[in-house]
Amino acid sequence: MSQTKPRVNLPDYPAELQADPRDLPYDKDQLRRFYEAMKLARTFEEKLASLYRQGKINGAVYLGMGQEATSVGSVSVLKQGDFFTTVARNLSAYFYKGVEPRDVMARWMGKDIPPSHGRELGLFLADIKNLGNPPYHNGSMASWIPSGAGYALAFKLRKQPNVMLAFTGDGATSPGDFYEGLNFASIHKLPLVIICEVNQFAYSTSLAKQMPVENVADRAPAFNIYAETHFGNDLFLVMEAARRGIEHARGGKGPALIEFKTFRQRGHGEHDDMAYVAPELREFWADRDPIKMYREWLLKRARFKPEEIAAIEDGIAARVDSAIQYAEAQPMPKPESVTERLFAPSPHDPKPEDRLNRYEPIETPSIPGLTASHDKSTGGHF
Numbered sequence: 001m002s003q004t005k006p007r008v009n010l011p012d013y014p015a016e017l018q019a020d021p022r023d024l025p026y027d028k029d030q031l032r033r034f035y036e037a038m039k040l041a042r043t044f045e046e047k048l049a050s051l052y053r054q055g056k057i058n059g060a061v062y063l064g065m066g067q068e069a070t071s072v073g074s075v076s077v078l079k080q081g082d083f084f085t086t087v088a089r090n091l092s093a094y095f096y097k098g099v100e101p102r103d104v105m106a107r108w109m110g111k112d113i114p115p116s117h118g119r120e121l122g123l124f125l126a127d128i129k130n131l132g133n134p135p136y137h138n139g140s141m142a143s144w145i146p147s148g149a150g151y152a153l154a155f156k157l158r159k160q161p162n163v164m165l166a167f168t169g170d171g172a173t174s175p176g177d178f179y180e181g182l183n184f185a186s187i188h189k190l191p192l193v194i195i196c197e198v199n200q201f202a203y204s205t206s207l208a209k210q211m212p213v214e215n216v217a218d219r220a221p222a223f224n225i226y227a228e229t230h231f232g233n234d235l236f237l238v239m240e241a242a243r244r245g246i247e248h249a250r251g252g253k254g255p256a257l258i259e260f261k262t263f264r265q266r267g268h269g270e271h272d273d274m275a276y277v278a279p280e281l282r283e284f285w286a287d288r289d290p291i292k293m294y295r296e297w298l299l300k301r302a303r304f305k306p307e308e309i310a311a312i313e314d315g316i317a318a319r320v321d322s323a324i325q326y327a328e329a330q331p332m333p334k335p336e337s338v339t340e341r342l343f344a345p346s347p348h349d350p351k352p353e354d355r356l357n358r359y360e361p362i363e364t365p366s367i368p369g370l371t372a373s374h375d376k377s378t379g380g381h382f
Ligand SMILES: Cc1ncc(C[n+]2csc(CCOP(=O)(O)OP(=O)(O)O)c2C)c(N)n1
Pocket: 087, 089, 139, 140, 141, 168, 169, 170, 171, 172, 173, 175, 199, 201, 202, 203, 264, 268
């Protein structure tokens, strides 16, 4: 340990999980499922980082390492029909919900597979047809708050008992969209749950340089909404807090803002060496790595045997290797298809032949209105 005085103020978060397994409603299979999702994402992202360095990924790579407990804990308490969406750092949440690593890897490699056919990175993973994940935002920071409010409004108008869970970053709480979206959601008491992952940086900008308040939740009174702040690397703390926020929103009481303090263990993207992050901060959060803490808890408190954990980890490594093999074997999109799939078909397209639906039909859309333009009889449009 360095003897030098830390240059950063370090909060007083414990380096171990507090929960007593006897108080939890989870059996061993369920505890294993949490571990598998978090560890699968970590292993996948380590490999993805190395593929990026080998030049096998076109474009930038953004990872969620260090934020696995906030992701898995939050979505694990969602119910059937609820939606969640990511900005970039919630791969473990998708794996928890059953997304296949091989499909994500093929998307990262830009391969010609549905639904994006090489038009998008493996970041957003929108796929209503197969995954029930809605397309959500345009990448402009905080645009997902008003669009999340829109989905929540749709739930309310349809009298569906569901919530929209929107992951967001700390930096994305500063642009104006954050305020407009939450203001609207609060006025209309919409079932919108914001899970804010305060990972200490927005690109290279530290919290103090972009927020005049200490906590994101300190902003909640401006919208008169429910808010909580917690340590985000303790899986069970995350679940409890997320559950309270979700049930608040589901109960018709309006939006909830649940803030989790966590750490982005990598740079903003893999092109960023995070040289601006103080070594003390890295060490502090390395001791509080969510997967490391949960693994120790499984061994010490939940009576998992070391060989059980080793078998899970071996299975995960094999799954990621086969995901890479699968992705590498898929074709790239054909050059002549470059102008296809850029715009949704519209009944207002000038030429009748352009009005044809060349997309896979969505038989049972979660939100039928999203596909209204495919229904020529009504003439609906986006
Ligand atoms: C309006 C707008 N400005 C700038 C950007 C570029 N940008 C993308 S992500 C990001 C930082 C996001 O930080 P944060 O919300 O904390 O999320 P994190 O990356 O830490 O998960 C910035 C500045 C953008 N996408 N949109």
